[in-house]
Amino acid sequence: MHCGWASFAILSAVTIIEDGEELDGVTDFEKRTVTVSSKLDYTAMRHTLLHEIWHVLLEGMWMHDRSKEYGAMSGIVPICNEDLAENIAKGTLLFRNLNPQLWNILFAPHLT
Numbered sequence: 001m002h003c004g005w006a007s008f009a010i011l012s013a014v015t016i017i018e019d020g021e022e023l024d025g026v027t028d029f030e031k032r033t034v035t036v037s038s039k040l041d042y043t044a045m046r047h048t049l050l051h052e053i054w055h056v057l058l059e060g061m062w063m064h065d066r067s068k069e070y071g072a073m074s075g076i077v078p079i080c081n082e083d084l085a086e087n088i089a090k091g092t093l094l095f096r097n098l099n100p101q102l103w104n105i106l107f108a109p110h111l112t
Contacts, residue, residue, distance in 0.1 A: 001034065001053070002098040005060045010049070010102075012038040024048040027055045046106055057091035 001008045008027070013035050016023045025036045025048040034052045036045055096103045 001056070001102060003056050003060055004094055004098065006032055006056075008032045008034050008056055011035045014038050025052045027052045029059060050106055053095065054091075057095060058087075061087045061091060 001010055009032065011033055014037070016026050016035055016037050018026055023037070024040060024044065025034070027034050034049070034056065036048050036052065038045075040048060
């Protein structure tokens with residue numbers, strides 16, 4: 001998966017454990033991987049993959065979560081609705097243009 005500033009491998013795993021908790025998906029920015037649980041049905045897997053993709057896109061827009069480093073309140077991004085909407089729109093179009101095959105998998109009309 002290409003996001004403009006890096007490429008990430010999309011993986012699946014039967015079990016994803018982080019901090020002792022089983023997760024549906026996880027993004028590892030150091031390894032540049034997005035992993036989704038293979039236990040999920042198609043609808044849940046698609047939702048989880050899109051959720052993890054947004055973690056990558058938001059990181060590229062400097063909207064990363066610093067709560068683990070600086071405490072829970074630092075995870076709140078000081079941004080207005082207009083800025084967030086604009087950044088999400090740009091990120092969505094960038095993702096679609098760089099990943100047309102993955103876009104078709106996520107949004108294929110016959111699979112919804």
